Amino acid sequence: xxxxxxxxxxxxxxxxxxxxxxxxxxxxxxxxITKEQQRFENFYTKPLEVIKSEDGAFRNRVEFRIFxxxxxxSYAMNDTNRKLLPIESCSIVSDDISSLMTILLKxxxxxxxxxxxxxxxxxxxxxxxxMLVTMIYHRKLDEDWEAEAxxxxxxxxxxxxxxxxxxxxxxxxxxxxxxxxxxxxxxxxKYQEGxxxxxxxxxxxxxxxxxxxxxxxxxDLCELYCGGGNFTIPLSKVFDNVLATEISKTxxxxxxxxxxxxxxxxxxFIRMSSxxxxxxxxxxxxxxxxxxxxxxxDSYNFSTIFMDPPRAGLDDTTRALSKQFDQIIYIxxxxxxxxxxxxxxxxxxxxxNFALFDQFAFSKHIESGVVLQRKA
Ligand SMILES: C[S@@+](CC[C@H](N)C(=O)[O-])C[C@H]1O[C@@H](n2cnc3c(N)ncnc32)[C@H](O)[C@@H]1O
Numbered sequence: 558x559x560x561x562x563x564x565x566x567x568x569x570x571x572x573x574x575x576x577x578x579x580x581x582x583x584x585x586x587x588x589x590i591t592k593e594q595q596r597f598e599n600f601y602t603k604p605l606e607v608i609k610s611e612d613g614a615f616r617n618r619v620e621f622r623i624f625x626x627x628x629x630x631s632y633a634m635n636d637t638n639r640k641l642l643p644i645e646s647c648s649i650v651s652d653d654i655s656s657l658m659t660i661l662l663k664x665x666x667x668x669x670x671x672x673x674x675x676x677x678x679x680x681x682x683x684x685x686x687x688m689l690v691t692m693i694y695h696r697k698l699d700e701d702w703e704a705e706a707x708x709x710x711x712x713x714x715x716x717x718x719x720x721x722x723x724x725x726x727x728x729x730x731x732x733x734x735x736x737x738x739x740x741x742x743x744x745x746x747k748y749q750e751g752x753x754x755x756x757x758x759x760x761x762x763x764x765x766x767x768x769x770x771x772x773x774x775x776x777d778l779c780e781l782y783c784g785g786g787n788f789t790i791p792l793s794k795v796f797d798n799v800l801a802t803e804i805s806k807t808x809x810x811x812x813x814x815x816x817x818x819x820x821x822x823x824x825x826f827i828r829m830s831s832x833x834x835x836x837x838x839x840x841x842x843x844x845x846x847x848x849x850x851x852x853x854x855d856s857y858n859f860s861t862i863f864m865d866p867p868r869a870g871l872d873d874t875t876r877a878l879s880k881q882f883d884q885i886i887y888i889x890x891x892x893x894x895x896x897x898x899x900x901x902x903x904x905x906x907x908x909x910n911f912a913l914f915d916q917f918a919f920s921k922h923i924e925s926g927v928v929l930q931r932k933a
Contacts, residue, residue, distance in 0.1 A: 560648035570636035582612035606912035785811035870894025
């Protein structure tokens with residue numbers, strides 16, 4: 558993949574986003590495989606399964622700072638010294654985002670209302686061609702901004718959300734439509750701006766298929782950190798009932814909508830932190846939210862817990878609770894906290910499958926998936 562910001566030059570430092578960008582796709586992947594194979598060798602000695610990414614144009618979600626210099630703007634990333642590096646293009650973003658970047662910048666440059674104190678931009682694209690652009694400002698957004706943003710939205714056929722401190726201005730909608738193909742079957746999703754979405758949809762589809770291939774599906778499923786139902790909805794097809802929890806109100810709203818879109822009726826989505834779920838499950842505290850959703854935790858026959866936590870991994874109580882399930886599926890975006898959590902989980906459970914998903918190609922980050930079964 559060609560990118561002039563991968564390597565430092567006389568003009569600039571290397572872009573700090575793709576810190577393995579100086580390598581070929583295979584080299585950077587081999588580097589990460591070797592590192593993770595060594596990291597996890599005390600738990601798992603078989604070769605890790607590897608799910609590759611496309612080697613360019615794979616990111617459907619990205620954010621850039623806006624760099625202002627003498628009335629001119631450009632996109633900017635942090636370089637390896639954490640200084641702003643102005644960039645004209647980015648080789649890892651989807652083709653839709655890439656072409657929009659150029660035209661959006663030109664239009665904003667020509668329009669003082671949209672230009673003034675424009676600080677940051679987030680692009681969220683989808684495989685169905687939908688595009689949500691969040692424009693973030695260091696000033697209050699007023700009717701004049703709104704009128705100009707509306708014209709831009711219509712001209713570029715995108716959805717714009719304006720944000721500044723304590724302000725969110727939705728022009729028409731703050732949702733985006735996505736369609737995933739999982740084992741040949743189509744699933745529809747609607748995501749609201751501000752909720753979590755996976756950044757590399759092709760790898761995301763392969764992750765969901767990997768879980769479905771390796772899971773021993775029976776009885777009921779308990780899911781923590783479910784986001785907008787990305788894994789939940791495909792997994793609901795192979796379990797009797799699913800109880801899925803998540804801390805973000807925005808994501809739970811999307812998850813419930815996604816259930817309806819896919820005509821799924823065996824999932825209950827509850828807004829609860831994992832810590833709160835542990836308290837409810839262990840009887841430490843009763844939660845009205847469960848009653849309101851007509852959920853009786855004792856009525857479930859859980860065989861499996863599925864967890865896809867943020868980078869911090871599992872807290873102590875969630876880690877302890879997860880050991881009560883016969884099967885544990887753990888998706889992780891941080892090998893360090895995954896390793897810490899496996900120290901404990903492998904005392905009672907054995908790793909059956911372990912895969913690396915190269916969601917964040919050309920960066921040092923990698924996603925992992927582990928299936929654990931209770932030891933005999
Ligand atoms: C890596 S994302 C995974 C989301 C989802 N599985 C997906 O594939 O889109 C982690 C999710 O955990 C949620 N989260 C963060 N801290 C949490 C907590 N303490 N309890 C429950 N959910 C939490 C975030 O809001 C986010 O949606």
